[in-house]
Amino acid sequence: EAQVTQNPRYLITVTGKKLTVTCSQNMNHEYMSWYRQDPGLGLRQIYYSMNVEVTDKGDVPEGYKVSRKEKRNFPLILESPSPNQTSLYFCASSLSKGLAGEQYFGPGTRLTVT
Amino acid sequence: SQKIEQNSEALNIQEGKTATLTCNYTNYSPAYLQWYRQDPGRGPVFLLLIRENEKEKRKERLKVTFDTTLKQSLFHITASQPADSATYLCAHGSSNTGKLIFGQGTTLQVKP
Numbered sequence: 001e002a003q004v005t006q007n008p009r010y011l012i013t014v015t016g017k018k019l020t021v022t023c024s025q026n027m028n029h030e031y032m033s034w035y036r037q038d039p040g041l042g043l044r045q046i047y048y049s050m051n052v053e054v055t056d057k058g059d060v061p062e063g064y065k066v067s068r069k070e071k072r073n074f075p076l077i078l079e080s081p082s083p084n085q086t087s088l089y090f091c092a093s094s095l096s097k098g099l100a101g102e103q104y105f106g107p108g109t110r111l112t113v114t
Numbered sequence: 115s116q117k118i119e120q121n122s123e124a125l126n127i128q129e130g131k132t133a134t135l136t137c138n139y140t141n142y143s144p145a146y147l148q149w150y151r152q153d154p155g156r157g158p159v160f161l162l163l164i165r166e167n168e169k170e171k172r173k174e175r176l177k178v179t180f181d182t183t184l185k186q187s188l189f190h191i192t193a194s195q196p197a198d199s200a201t202y203l204c205a206h207g208s209s210n211t212g213k214l215i216f217g218q219g220t221t222l223q224v225k226p
Contacts, residue, residue: 031212043158044216103148103160104160
C-alpha cells in the first residue's frame with residue numbers, strides 16, 4: 001500500500017531534549033516536505049526537499065533541522081525543543097518536484113513540549 | 115508577501131444543497147491552486163488541482179473554478195452529504211521552488 005508513515009505518532013518531551021520525528025514514503029517520490037499545524041494558523045511549511053541531499057527552508061524553519069540522505073526518508077530534528085514547538089506535525093511527499101504535485105500526507109505526529 | 119485566504123467561519127448547509135467555499139490570494143499570481151480535504155486528527159487528502167489557464171475543473175460532485183481577475187478560486191460540492199463534513203484547504207505552490215502555502219481552511223458541516 002502506497003503510504004507516508006511517521007513515527008512516533010504522539011510524543012511528550014521536555015524543553016531542551018533533542019528529538020527526531022521520522023518520515024518514510026514507499027512511493028519513490030522525489031519531493032518531501034514537513035509542515036506544522038496550529039489552531040488559527042493553519043498548515044505552515046517547515047522544510048522541503050526536492051531530491052536526495054537537496055533541502056530548503058519553508059516559511060517556519062527556525063528551531064528545526066532536516067536531512068535527506070535517502071530518497072524514502074526525511075527525518076525532522078529538533079535539537080533543543082521549546083514549548084512553542086508544541087504542535088501537530090505532518091510529513092508529505094509528492095511525485096512531482098513540488099511543481100503542482102499532488103501531496104500525500106502522513107498521519108501526523110502530535111508533539112507536546114513541556 | 116504572498117497570502118492565501120479562506121473564510122475561517124464554518125459553513126453550515128443542509129444535505130442535498132451545494133456547498134461553495136472560497137479561496138482568495140493577494141500579492142502574487144499562482145500558477146495553480148490545489149484543494150485538500152482534512153478530517154479531524156488526520157492528514158490532508160488531495161482532491162483537485164486547477165492551473166491558471168484553466169477556468170474550471172470537475173471530479174464527480176466536486177467542481178473548482180479559477181478566476182485570475184478576481185484572484186479567487188471557488189470550490190463547489192454539489193448534492194452535499196453529511197459525509198462531506200470536513201475542513202477544506204486550498205494551497206498554492208511556486209512554479210520554480212518547492213514552497214507550498216496553505217490557507218487556514220474552511221470547516222464545512224452538512225446537516226441531514
